[in-house]
Amino acid sequence: MVHEPRSQPRVSWNSYEHDMDHTEHGAAAVLAPRLAYFAGVARHEHVTRAAQEMGVPQSTLSRAMVRLEQDLGVALFARRGRTVSLTPAGRTFLTSVERALAEVERAAESVRADADPASGKVAFGFLHTLGSETVPGLIRTFRADHPRVRFQLVQNYGEAMIERLRAGDLDLCLTSPVPDAPDLVARRLDEQRLRLVVPDDHRLAGRRRVRLAEAADETFVTLEPGYGLRRITDDLCAEAGFRPRVAFEGEEAETLRGLVAAGLGVALLPPPAVARPGVVELTVTAPRAVREIGVAWLDGHPDTPPVAAFKRFLLSRRGQLLG
CATH class of the missing domain: 3.40.190.10 (Periplasmic binding protein-like II)
Known part of the structure; x- marks a missing residue:
C-alpha cells in the first residue's frame, strides 16, 4: 500500500542530481524498470488492484512508486487511503510513459518476429x-x-x-x-573466372585467349578504389608486370562493359548474366585470373x-x- 503522506514529497534536487550522476546511463536506466508499474497504478488508481493485475507484492509496488517520485523530484500521485489519483505532473508523465511502453512492445514484437524459425x-x-x-x-x-x-x-x-x-x-x-x-x-x-573484355573492333577481338601482359599498353576502365574487383584487377596487372592506365572508374560492372563497347578502354570483369553486343570477352591464360x-x-x-x-x-x- 502507498501510505498517504502529510505533505508532498520533498526531494533535494542536489541529492537527485548526485544520484543520477552515479548511474551509468542516466535517467533512463534509473526510471525504466518502474515505468510499467507506474502505468499500472495510474490505470487502476488503486495500488492493491494494480499489484494483483501485475502479479507483484503490493509493498514492492508501493516502494517503487515512492522511489520513482524521489528520483523525479516530483509528486505523481495524490493519495487518499488505498486509492490514488494522478497529479497534473503525473498525467503529463503518463502520456509519455504510455508511448514509450507501447514503442518497447512494438520493438519486442518486431525482434520476436524476425527471429521466428519459420517466418523470420x-x-x-x-x-x-x-x-x-x-x-x-x-x-x-x-x-x-x-x-x-x-x-x-x-x-x-x-x-x-x-x-x-x-x-x-x-x-x-x-x-x-x-x-x-x-x-x-x-x-x-x-x-569466378575473370575475362579481359575488349571492344569488338579491338586488335585482340579475334582471339579467344590472351595473356594479360598483352594488354599492358591498353587503357583500362575499372571499378573505383575500395571495390574488391578493383583490388584484384590491380593485383593481377602487377603480377603480369605492369600497372594499368585507368581512364574511367565506375561503380557497376555492366556500366564498365558499356564503356568498353564505346571504345573507351578494356576491363577485367566476371562473366555477364546476358551477353552484351559490342564487346568480346577473352579468356585470360596468365596469370590465373579468378576472384574468390x-x-x-x-x-x-x-x-x-x-x-x-x-x-x-x-x-x-x-x-x-x-x-
Missing part, C-alpha cells in the same frame, strides 16, 4: 555482380524448404558490406575477396534460427554457388 528475417548483403542471377537463384532454392523466411537484401561493394556487417545491419554477406579479419568469420564458397567468392559474418554474433538455416544452406553450396 535474414539481412543479406551481396556484390552487385551477383545480383542478377546468383542471389535470386540461391534464395529461390532456399525458400523451397523455408517458404516464409523474409529477406532484407543489400547490394554494395565489399568494404561497404563489411562495415555494415560490423555495424549489425547485416547478418551475412557474399563478398570478394574473402575477408581476413580477426572480428570476422569467412568461408570460401566458389571462384565467400560468405562472411561477425564472429561471436548469435544467429537467429532463420539466419542459422540460411548460413548452413550457403555453406552447403561450396563449389556450386555460381552454378
